[in-house]
Each structure stands twice: as structure tokens, then as C-alpha cells.
Amino acid sequence: MFGKKREQDLDKAQQLMIEDQLKARGIKNEQLLQVMGQLPRHLFVHPDQHNLAYSDKPLPIGQQQTISQPYIVAHMTELLNLPADGNVTVLEVGTGSGYQAAVLSQLVKQVYTVERILALAENAHDVFKKLALTNIKQTVTDGGYGWSNHAPFDRIIVTAAGPTIPPPLVDQLADDGVLIAPVGGRNNQQLIRLTRQGARIQHENLTAVLFVPLRGEHGWQK
Ligand code: SAM
Numbered sequence: 593m594f595g596k597k598r599e600q601d602l603d604k605a606q607q608l609m610i611e612d613q614l615k616a617r618g619i620k621n622e623q624l625l626q627v628m629g630q631l632p633r634h635l636f637v638h639p640d641q642h643n644l645a646y647s648d649k650p651l652p653i654g655q656q657q658t659i660s661q662p663y664i665v666a667h668m669t670e671l672l673n674l675p676a677d678g679n680v681t682v683l684e685v686g687t688g689s690g691y692q693a694a695v696l697s698q699l700v701k702q703v704y705t706v707e708r709i710l711a712l713a714e715n716a717h718d719v720f721k722k723l724a725l726t727n728i729k730q731t732v733t734d735g736g737y738g739w740s741n742h743a744p745f746d747r748i749i750v751t752a753a754g755p756t757i758p759p760p761l762v763d764q765l766a767d768d769g770v771l772i773a774p775v776g777g778r779n780n781q782q783l784i785r786l787t788r789q790g791a792r793i794q795h796e797n798l799t800a801v802l803f804v805p806l807r808g809e810h811g812w813q814k
Contacts, residue, residue, distance in 0.1 A: 602634055605646035609633075609662050613648050619666045623676070627698040628666060633659075635719050636689040655709050657804055659689040660751060664801065668692070671772050671785055671798065672747045674699050680746035683764065685735030685773075686806070690716025692751055693728050703728045704742050706735035708807060736810030738764040745769065753781040753803035758810030762786065762793070774803040778812070 610629045619625060634645035636659055641651050650658040660668075669692075674680060678700045684693050687707035693716070696703045705728060707713040713732045720728050731739060736758040738748075743764035750761065750773035757773050765771050769788045774781040783798040805812040 602632075602642065602646070605643075606633070609646040609648075613663050614666050617663055617667075619663070619670060621670050623699060624666060624669055624695070627695055628662065631691075631694055631698065632723075633662070633691055635722065636691040636694070636716075653689045653712065653715075655712055657688055657709065657712060659691050660803075665692050665695060667799065668749055668751075668772050668783065669695060669699070671783065672749060672770055674747065681742070682747040682749065683739055683742070683745040683761075684749050684751060685738075685758075685761070686751035687713055687716050687730060688751060690719050690728075692749065694720065694723065694725055696749075697725045697728050700747070701727060704739050704745070705730050706739055707732055708734055734808035734810075736760065736806065736808045740764065747771070748773075750774065750806065751803065752806035752811065753801075754806035754811035756810070757784060757786065758806075760810070762788075774801045778805065 610625055634642040637645050637651050644651055650661045653659050680700050681702045682696050682700050684705040687693055687705040693703050693705040710732050713730055738760045744766035745764055746766050746769050748761050748765055748771040753774035765788050771786040773784055775784045776782055781801050783801055785796045785798055787794040
């Protein structure tokens with residue numbers, strides 16, 4: 593009985609998230625709204641945080657890292673301009689909780705995700721397994737180098753903020769590919785979108801955001 597009530601509360605919070613946080617702020621992609629309305633975001637956070645999983649903010653996931661605010665996940669996913677048939681590959685840098693990768697896995701044919709902290713990658717792996725998400729490949733390394741074995745990628749999404757876009761990621765972006773990354777200082781960044789057309793790369797400065805730091809050779813060293 594108690595379990596059923598809790599499930600109903602989570603379900604209600606999830607539907608409110610869709611209406612009040614996503615649709616109300618202009619997220620229009622129906623496939624994406626459907627995925628975020630069904631994927632159990634609470635499984636990607638610590639059980640102590642289940643009741644906050646659908647709230648309008650990032651949450652701590654341990655190791656001084658965060659799961660991004662639902663709106664930011666939706667906004668960045670929309671900015672990737674995914675084709676309706678999902679026939680693309682995506683590289684994510686910064687697996688974190690695994691939630692963004694899980695959302696993408698429902699919209700594209702294959703997701704590759706890279707995390708530098710083993711414990712986070714392992715937690716994410718457990719949730720992917722529990723949800724039977726079989727089109728996500730993971731590795732633990734410095735994602736600033738991309739994942740050359742599987743390149744080029746049709747889409748690249750970076751979910752930690754660096755001072756610049758790591759050059760290996762630009763090199764691993766396919767023709768007609770789109771890359772989204774937060775870029776800037778430690779305390780304020782902008783989402784940048786790069787679109788490749790052959791040798792030409794279009795650069796757009798989009799939304800102001802605040803992300804945890806991208807570490808490593810192509811990010812912040814400390
Ligand atoms: N996408 C995640 C999610 O859905 O929960 C949120 C990511 S969290 C805001 C940023 C993640 O990037 C952290 O887990 C952090 O450890 C990771 N990270 C930072 N620098 C990295 C790097 N150079 N390579 C791979 N992962 C990195």
C-alpha cells in the first residue's frame with residue numbers, strides 16, 4: 593500500500609516536471625517529452641533523493657558531481673537536432689548518473705558515454721542494466737580525448753564545462769554532425785553548438801548555464 597502511494601507520488605511529480613518545467617519553457621520535441629515522461633529519473637539518484645528526482649534543479653550524485661536539472665537535459669537534447677528516425681550515433685562526455693545517456697538511448701541507435709570516475713560509471717552501468725538499455729556503451733577515461741575507436745560521431749554532447757571545446761572532439765565529429773558543450777569560466781558558461789559541414793564549422797553561442805568542471809588535459813587541471 594505504502595509502496596503504491598510512493599509510486600503514484602513519483603509518477604505525479606514526473607508528469608508535473610513535463611508540464612511545468614519542460615513544456616512551459618518551450619520544449620516541443622514530442623518524442624523527447626514522451627521519453628522523459630516515462631524514464632524513471634529517480635533510479636539515477638540515491639534513494640535518499642528519490643522524492644527530489646523530478647524537481648527543477650540539479651542534484652548531487654556523490655564524488656562532488658551532479659545529475660543535471662531536467663530542463664537542461666531536455667534543452668541540450670533538443671539542441672542536438674536528432675533526426676526523427678534516430679539513425680545516428682552519439683558520444684556523451686560525462687556519464688555522471690547515466691540519466692542523459694539513458695534519455696538519448698531512447699532516441700538514437702547507439703550511445704557512447706565516457707566518464708572519468710569509475711564509481712559513477714559503475715552505478716550508471718547498474719541502472720542501464722536494470723532498465724535493459726542495451727544500446728549504451730561505456731568507458732572510463734578522460735573524455736576530452738573522445739573515443740577514437742568509435743569515431744566519427746553524428747552527435748557529441750559534453751556535460752561538464754571546460755575553458756574551450758576539446759579539439760579531439762571536434763576532430764571526431766562526423767560530417768553534418770552537431771556538438772553541444774558548455775564552455776567558459778568556472779562559474780559561468782554558455783552552451784556552444786558546433787555544426788560541421790565538410791571542412792566548415794558553424795559556431796553558435798546559446799544559453800547561459802552552470803556545469804561542474806570538465807577535468808583533464810583538455811579541461812581544467814584542478
Ligand atoms: N550527464 C550526467 C547525467 O546525466 O547525470 C551529468 C554529468 S555531471 C554534470 C558531469 C560529469 O562529467 C561528472 O560525472 C564528471 O565526473 C564528468 N567529467 C568531468 N570531466 C571529465 C572528463 N575529462 N572525462 C569524462 N568525464 C568527465
